[in-house]
Amino acid sequence: MSDATSTGPMLAADGTPLKRSLNRALRAQKLRALMLIAPLLVFILVTFIAPITDMLFRSVENQIVSDTLPRTTRALEGWDHNSGELPSEDVFAALTYDLVAAAERKDHTRLGTRLNYETTGMSSIFRKTGRRIDDFGETYMDQFAEATPDLAAPETWVTVMADPGWRADYAAWEAARAAARETGRDFDRPPPLFRLKNGVADILPEAADVYAEFARIAQVENGDNPAEEEPWAPVYLALYRDLMHVGPGAIERLDDASRATLAPAHDAVAGFQSERLADLYLDADKGWGEPAIWSTIQAFSSNYTPGYFLASVDLRQTADGVAMQDEDRRIYIMLFERTLFMSLAIMGACILLGYPIAFLLANLPLRTSNVLLILVLLPFWTSLLVRTSSWKVLLQQQGVINDVLVWIGLVDNANRLVMINNQFGTIVAMTHILLPFMILPLYSVMKTIPPTYVRAAKSLGASNWTAFWRVYFPQSVPGIGAGCILVFILAIGYYITPELVGGTTGTFISNRIAYHISSSLNWGLAAALGSILLAVVLLLYWIYDRIVGIDNVSLG
């Protein structure tokens, strides 16, 4: 060995220090492994993890109230729900503007359905009011038409409200469309979207806001030119309310054309006969007189809500905080309890039936036990629906089991047993379906228990029972644990079998989730129930991983 090599760092063949070279190789190896995993990881993240995350978000999402009633939720912020009084006229006006727009977009029924989950009756209130909201403000419309006939003409409103730039753009777009029509070319350019005139929103805040909404809906929803459409009655209501508030100085700041129209109107409004909005609402539906309706809107005006989760545990959100659900609407705690109880019953039945079989299989000679194992694996491999349909066939009142019992004489033909569409049916069918999941882990644990221990116990004078109970059984407990958790996890989320053989009393929480997705369309509640179920399953799975380990999941 020469001095030079013994003092310096160890070198690889290409002359780089060995350490760095090894590190690089390790990095390359890690990178290669990750490159192999990456496609699948991305696939699972997109097709599976993203949907689950989306569901979790949906369980707290609540944009519909603030999206449909933006002005009302803002106006309601100052209202004290404990006062027992109805909100002010400002809130009613805001609600009118929101509702007329929502009714045009046909959104108000959706909102009614959403709020109906929280307070019964909301749906019909919104539907009834939505039908009449067009007339709110009609008194002012008529009085304006009398005082300033200009305002009855749609063109006048465009003069007052629209940005001159937008009007020029719109005229250009119309010309282009006319030219295209003449030559027969396709024309699919959308019209320029309505823009408000600068400064008009400062002087006439409500009227400008509502008119802009009107013009955009006319354009987008109906494909009309705002200059040819008569504004909604609530636009006149907004103008009335604005003109009552502003002083003559403000009108002076408007441009000439607008001033010519609005100055006489401003002089006239003081003499208008006014009308309380609250009365109009109460006339449309008495429900608006109840502060509870308003406090529901207020309580659900935030973008995120714990409401669905509260509903999943039979609580509800009120403006005063959390309260118990009404007696007749409490079903979820009962359903969760039933799901737990039935899963435990199925798990217990699986232990009772699975333990002897696993014991037998583990103690028979390999050749025999391999043959018998097929009897366990065949149900495992058979389609779930096949097994469920055979139970449906067997358990019916005119089915095979009842026929046999009648034939033996155990049961009278007149009162055949009811074994299906109840808890009994679900427990029997699911025990059959999940039994292999108990037997297989038990069997794999029992196979590893050395027979010498039991023999030793017996040779020391233990009876058969003592040898089994004190020596064999404790060693099989890990198998019982693994089998139990597996069966329980699978049972708790079962949908198909309870749906088909469970009737009304034998259904699980998962059937309720499916009902909310496809029938009641209360997706938020479905998502919240699903999230709770998911949390339970993940917790159990974590315990399973602790006891058995993910890698030991065996597939028969």
Place this chain on the structure above:
Amino acid sequence: MSQMDLPPYATPGQRIWHYTFLVICGLIFFFLIAPILVIIPLSFNAEDFFTFTPKMLALDPEGYSLKHYRDFFTNPSWQQALWNSVKIAPAATVIAVTLGTLAAIGLSQDHVPFRRAIMAILISPMIVPLIISAAGMYFFYSRIGLQGTYLGVVLAHAALGIPFVIITVTATLVGFDRSLTRAAASLGANPVTTFFKVQMPLILPGVISGGLFAFITSFDEVVVVLFVGSANQQTLPWQMFTGLREQISPTILAVATILVVISIALLTTVELLRRRSERLRGLSPG
């Protein structure tokens, strides 16, 4: 001499207990198998009943017929369902097997960062209850326009099948002798050649049985397809499910019998593959 044999010196009490235990086990086996076997003769029922008619019990040939099978093979809605199942399951299996095998090979390398977390994510479709997967996929796939499409159902089913591929292939790779690939490399084979010529033939049994699991997962799956699919993607299990729920028709029993035959075939294949793989790994004398 196994544990279950009675010693010659057993007392009468021990004898009684021994035979009682065997009878109990026999009954439990009966419970496991009878419900599956009972539908086979019932599917040949000449009447539209779900129980044995007197004629059937008397073994009268007139009591039996193939009419439910004929209905299955001629009824357009059952044929459409069969065709949909045949279209969806293989596509989902191909995706699951391709991506799953690659990832399993990656996961079995020596130095994989975050192995546990990655494994947990990849296995998750097997753990999450189907109704939750179905709900999540329904919401999310409707957002991105995949709900009610063939592609949506295939992707969903592939995701459900992947854990099985991962588990079976990683299990096969545990017994894989890494020096074989090194030997191939030292003889000048590039990684791709090594994979197809050396590694793939050895792990093939695991890949195939993983594929069979993925196939049966998709072929049998009903909850997710009920939500993610639309009427155009109605599969065989879906048709059976609605048949059982609404207008229960005996054709279901014929379909069920066909499915039982298919599952026996699959079980045999997987069992043979498992034995072959164990023999290759020298774990059992075969």
